[in-house]
Amino acid sequence: MTDCYKPRDECGLSSAIKDAATAKMPLVVRGAGSKSAMGRPLGGYAMSLTTERMRGVSLYEPTELVIGALPGTPVSEIDRMLAKHNQMLPFEPMDHRVLFGTSAEPTIGGIVAGNVSGPRRIAVGACRDSLIGVRLVTGRGDVVKSGGRVMKNVTGLDLVKLNCGAWGTLGVLSEVIFKVLPKPARSLSVGLGGMNDTTAIAALTAALGSSFAVSAAAHIPASIGSDSTTIVRLEGSDGSVAYGARELAKLWRSFGRAELIEGDESANLWLRVRDAHWLAQPMDRSIWRLSLAPSKAPHVLADIRQKLGVRYFFDWGGGLVWLAVVDADDAGASVVREAMANTGGHATLVRASSEMRHRIDVFEPLPPAVLKLTQEIKKCFDPDRVLNFGRMYAGI
Amino acid sequence: MSKIRFTEPNREILARRDSIINDLTRLVDPAGLITSTDECRAYETDALTAYRKMPLAVVLPKTTEEVSAVLKYCHDTGVKVVPRGAGTSLAGGAIPSEDAVVLGLSKMNRVLAVNYDDRFIRVEAGVTNLSVTAVVAENGFFYAPDPSSQLACTIGGNIANNSGGAHCLKYGVTTNNLLGVRMVLIDGSIIDLGGDYLDSAGLDLLGLVVGSEGQLGIVTEATLRILKSAEGARPVLFGFPSCEGAGKAVADVIAAGIIPVAIEYMDKAAIEICEAFAKAGYPLDVEALLIVEVEGSDAEMDATLADITAIARANGATTVRESRSAIETAAIWKGRKSAFGATGRVADYLCMDGTVPTGKLSYVLAEISKIVQRHGLRVANVFHAGDGNMHPLILYNANDPSQQSKAEAAGDDILRLCVEVGGCLTGEHGVGIEKRDLMRYQFDDADLVQQIRVRAAFDPRWLLNTDKVFPLDFRCQG
Ligand SMILES: Cc1cc2nc3c(=O)[nH]c(=O)nc-3n(C[C@H](O)[C@H](O)[C@@H](O)COP(=O)(O)OP(=O)(O)OC[C@H]3O[C@@H](n4cnc5c(N)ncnc54)[C@H](O)[C@@H]3O)c2cc1C
Numbered sequence: 001m002t003d004c005y006k007p008r009d010e011c012g013l014s015s016a017i018k019d020a021a022t023a024k025m026p027l028v029v030r031g032a033g034s035k036s037a038m039g040r041p042l043g044g045y046a047m048s049l050t051t052e053r054m055r056g057v058s059l060y061e062p063t064e065l066v067i068g069a070l071p072g073t074p075v076s077e078i079d080r081m082l083a084k085h086n087q088m089l090p091f092e093p094m095d096h097r098v099l100f101g102t103s104a105e106p107t108i109g110g111i112v113a114g115n116v117s118g119p120r121r122i123a124v125g126a127c128r129d130s131l132i133g134v135r136l137v138t139g140r141g142d143v144v145k146s147g148g149r150v151m152k153n154v155t156g157l158d159l160v161k162l163n164c165g166a167w168g169t170l171g172v173l174s175e176v177i178f179k180v181l182p183k184p185a186r187s188l189s190v191g192l193g194g195m196n197d198t199t200a201i202a203a204l205t206a207a208l209g210s211s212f213a214v215s216a217a218a219h220i221p222a223s224i225g226s227d228s229t230t231i232v233r234l235e236g237s238d239g240s241v242a243y244g245a246r247e248l249a250k251l252w253r254s255f256g257r258a259e260l261i262e263g264d265e266s267a268n269l270w271l272r273v274r275d276a277h278w279l280a281q282p283m284d285r286s287i288w289r290l291s292l293a294p295s296k297a298p299h300v301l302a303d304i305r306q307k308l309g310v311r312y313f314f315d316w317g318g319g320l321v322w323l324a325v326v327d328a329d330d331a332g333a334s335v336v337r338e339a340m341a342n343t344g345g346h347a348t349l350v351r352a353s354s355e356m357r358h359r360i361d362v363f364e365p366l367p368p369a370v371l372k373l374t375q376e377i378k379k380c381f382d383p384d385r386v387l388n389f390g391r392m393y394a395g396i
Numbered sequence: 397m398s399k400i401r402f403t404e405p406n407r408e409i410l411a412r413r414d415s416i417i418n419d420l421t422r423l424v425d426p427a428g429l430i431t432s433t434d435e436c437r438a439y440e441t442d443a444l445t446a447y448r449k450m451p452l453a454v455v456l457p458k459t460t461e462e463v464s465a466v467l468k469y470c471h472d473t474g475v476k477v478v479p480r481g482a483g484t485s486l487a488g489g490a491i492p493s494e495d496a497v498v499l500g501l502s503k504m505n506r507v508l509a510v511n512y513d514d515r516f517i518r519v520e521a522g523v524t525n526l527s528v529t530a531v532v533a534e535n536g537f538f539y540a541p542d543p544s545s546q547l548a549c550t551i552g553g554n555i556a557n558n559s560g561g562a563h564c565l566k567y568g569v570t571t572n573n574l575l576g577v578r579m580v581l582i583d584g585s586i587i588d589l590g591g592d593y594l595d596s597a598g599l600d601l602l603g604l605v606v607g608s609e610g611q612l613g614i615v616t617e618a619t620l621r622i623l624k625s626a627e628g629a630r631p632v633l634f635g636f637p638s639c640e641g642a643g644k645a646v647a648d649v650i651a652a653g654i655i656p657v658a659i660e661y662m663d664k665a666a667i668e669i670c671e672a673f674a675k676a677g678y679p680l681d682v683e684a685l686l687i688v689e690v691e692g693s694d695a696e697m698d699a700t701l702a703d704i705t706a707i708a709r710a711n712g713a714t715t716v717r718e719s720r721s722a723i724e725t726a727a728i729w730k731g732r733k734s735a736f737g738a739t740g741r742v743a744d745y746l747c748m749d750g751t752v753p754t755g756k757l758s759y760v761l762a763e764i765s766k767i768v769q770r771h772g773l774r775v776a777n778v779f780h781a782g783d784g785n786m787h788p789l790i791l792y793n794a795n796d797p798s799q800q801s802k803a804e805a806a807g808d809d810i811l812r813l814c815v816e817v818g819g820c821l822t823g824e825h826g827v828g829i830e831k832r833d834l835m836r837y838q839f840d841d842a843d844l845v846q847q848i849r850v851r852a853a854f855d856p857r858w859l860l861n862t863d864k865v866f867p868l869d870f871r872c873q874g
């Protein structure tokens with residue numbers, strides 16, 4: 001049983017971290033812990049720190065499309081509040097509970113720390129694109145702010161983006177501010193069946209290269225379900241979505257007969273894509289997330305499948321591949337990383353046993369010059385290495 | 397008297413000028429080395445023309461390797477470097493110092509790859525913003541950030557300042573449209589951040605580099621996201637009898653959940669200046685004008701415009717004029733995009749760039765006019781209203797030193813106001829030297845110290861664009 005700091009406010013957070021820094025005692029940082037099984041495992045630390053008591057919406061101006069919250073606020077609470085004004089977090093963050101089989105609610109601090117985004121990322125950007133301001137406490141215990149509550153801001157260095165996706169290795173976020181969007185008046189999906197990976201990605205590419213309000217594009221190959229599904233989601237005003245669906249069906253004529261999917265059926269489909277639902281079971285399979293140029297994805301997959309038993313599907317028009325490795329003594333790392341090597345993209349091991357995550361690089365290894373910068377940046381935020389030391393990379 | 401201070405040049409470097417130049421001739425193609433006073437003059441200022449300094453020398457490399465060799469040399473010998481694109485910075489970001497070498501990217505202007513399937517273009521950093529869209533337009537694509545200076549300004553400068561433009565309300569600014577960079581660090585090492593895919597591995601160093609005003613490294617190549625153009629786009633002019641009405645209409649459109657592609661604001665002074673220059677057909681009998689652009693299919697544009705028009709009328713709009721042809725559309729945008737240039741023909745001006753919450757627009761506009769009057773000057777307002785990014789142009793006469801200091805004092809007051817209402821000093825032009833000493837309006841020392849530490853992680857000796865962004869009394873600390 002480890003002891004846990006549970007600060008109630010930024011001040012308490014700062015003094016907890018100062019204590020830890022003085023004692024040179026590493027801390028495990030968590031929101032509620034939904035992604036605690038992600039990243040490199042943090043073994044043997046005496047203390048953890050949770051932001052679960054720092055919760056609540058700190059700022060909401062529906063007419064200005066901004067919302068701010070304390071880090072331990074459950075994402076569901078933010079969603080509910082926004083829904084009352086028919087608004088949403090644009091980037092559609094995934095819910096890791098499906099993959100990890102956990103139940104505690106994801107917090108907004110954890111979402112930002114992981115730069116977690118979902119299918120709509122290709123249309124409106126990632127979490128880091130909606131995030132416009134942060135407050136955080138560094139590993140020195142200093143309270144630092146960056147960005148703010150306005151949409152455009154180039155005043156000083158962008159520590160907002162630097163901390164989004166840093167997995168709590170630089171600072172513990174004490175407030176996060178987002179720009180939000182109105183919910184689309186209408187959302188529907190257009191689907192094609194019976195396609196192989198290559199033609200499916202070509203169909204998605206055609207859709208994304210159109211001007212018809214495409215907000216998501218995925219391909220679920222036949223190996224996952226009974227038949228393959230290639231789907232695109234259109235979002236916007238009633239008229240533009242109806243028009244887009246008609247035009248898209250025409251554009252796709254050479255690929256096959258497009259089918260409309262509406263209402264709950266469409267919404268549920270995208271929830272499954274968002275949360276990588278098809279790969280969740282069985283729980284002991286290792287899961288990878290590959291980010292690469294869409295046109296390269298079918299080749300990379302063909303290459304991997306020659307050497308490994310995998311279940312997989314594509315999001316982001318092919319630019320994101322989710323992959324579950326059926327059986328391999330290195331979670332498939334050597335095959336996956338070799339297949340990715342010449343693509344320029346990167347692979348992250350999202351789910352694997354703690355022993356496995358200890359043995360292999362969870363995040364894509366960095367080239368030496370970038371690693372050196374990363375080390376320098378870690379040092380200047382957290383010289384005593386108290387925050388999530390080693391979570392992303394050894395020594396960081 | 398002018399207010400912005402410059403640090404004393406390093407005498408030891410000045411004394412070594414000849415040997416430094418001699419060394420540089422071995423590192424770059426001789427055609428890319430400029431040392432004569434006459435030729436260096438073109439590099440002594442940027443668009444903040446009230447200030448100028450003659451650089452030690454100018455180098456115009458043609459390759460990333462040349463950039464690397466020059467930076468490594470400067471690093472090893474302690475010479476400062478000022479990166480430069482087209483020199484259109486309004487904040488003095490590209491103004492050199494006597495002991496610094498200007499490294500200009502103007503000769504690195506090739507398009508390296510265009511990929512419509514993966515929707516990106518890769519270019520060298522000296523390519524102009526407009527030429528990117530020009531390359532992909534034939535296939536119906538465009539690059540979203542569109543600063544008014546797009547004919548001249550470079551992608552490298554856009555990245556350094558996280559530049560925006562009229563159409564960024566819907567599509568985001570540079571940072572939201574950049575996939576990757578190749579960049580040279582001060583010690584000469586070459587790194588790639590991001591690439592032709594989304595969300596780079598490791599820390600978001602790409603996000604950190606955008607908007608860092610040439611202080612972390614020199615960008616030599618960039619991979620940019622390109623988008624398919626909408627089927628149609630239509631700007632509409634809305635004239636209002638009061639500035640408050642126009643400001644309120646902007647806030648109401650956003651509040652109604654409508655995100656047009658652009659909402660641009662002009663007050664009477666700006667309308668008159670722009671109309672005289674561009675003959676865009678702007679109404680002259682109004683106090684304020686909004687240019688709202690919507691896009692999509694005809695039916696979609698009609699529907700959105702009906703909603704926007706209702707809101708505008710409810711706020712007292714007296715003129716509503718839709719563009720009916722491509723020629724009219726071009727004229728409307730020409731008027732807006734030439735606003736700064738047209739203003740420069742009638743007076744000297746200081747362009748402010750603070751951003752405020754959209755709900756505060758009317759209040760801030762009223763306060764700005766009071767501030768400027770208090771300093772005995774005039775102002776023209778023309779700006780990106782949809783995201784609250786204001787550009788009051790403070791008009792003055794540069795030949796009258798007392799007017800220049802009044803204009804600068806009025807600018808300070810305006811920016812302080814922007815911060816007070818919850819906004820920031822600069823939305824898209826950068827801090828440069830202009831707002832360097834105002835940073836404490838917005839940041840506490842702890843905020844600035846942390847930024848400085850990050851800066852030092854890239855450039856421990858403070859050689860890159862040394863005297864920009866941070867107050868002069870703030871320097872490298874461990
Ligand atoms: C060891 C362990 C086992 C668990 N087992 C179960 C279980 O069996 N069943 C169950 O129902 N639940 C379990 N949980 C809890 C559950 O998974 C979580 O509560 C979860 O749903 C919430 O996680 P989160 O999104 O807040 O992010 P987290 O997973 O807490 O954090 C994600 C990442 O963000 C970082 N981070 C979080 N907040 C911040 C911040 N403010 N600033 C900077 N970085 C931050 C973290 O350090 C981490 O790197 C377990 C938790 C732990 C720790």
Ligand SMILES: Cc1cc2nc3c(=O)[nH]c(=O)nc-3n(C[C@H](O)[C@H](O)[C@H](O)COP(=O)(O)OP(=O)(O)OC[C@H]3O[C@@H](n4cnc5c(N)ncnc54)[C@H](O)[C@@H]3O)c2cc1C
Binds near residue numbers: 559
């Ligand atoms: C008439 C006019 C209208 C304008 N309209 C807009 C507008 O609508 N929106 C807007 O955002 N801005 C606008 N600007 C400001 C300016 O054009 C932008 O900031 C532009 O991005 C600067 O590009 P540049 O190539 O001229 O860069 P420069 O002025 O040469 O340099 C700007 C900064 O970038 C650094 N830099 C340049 N190249 C590099 C590189 N390759 N690597 C690292 N650092 C580099 C410089 O050191 C300097 O700090 C306008 C300016 C003018 C004069």
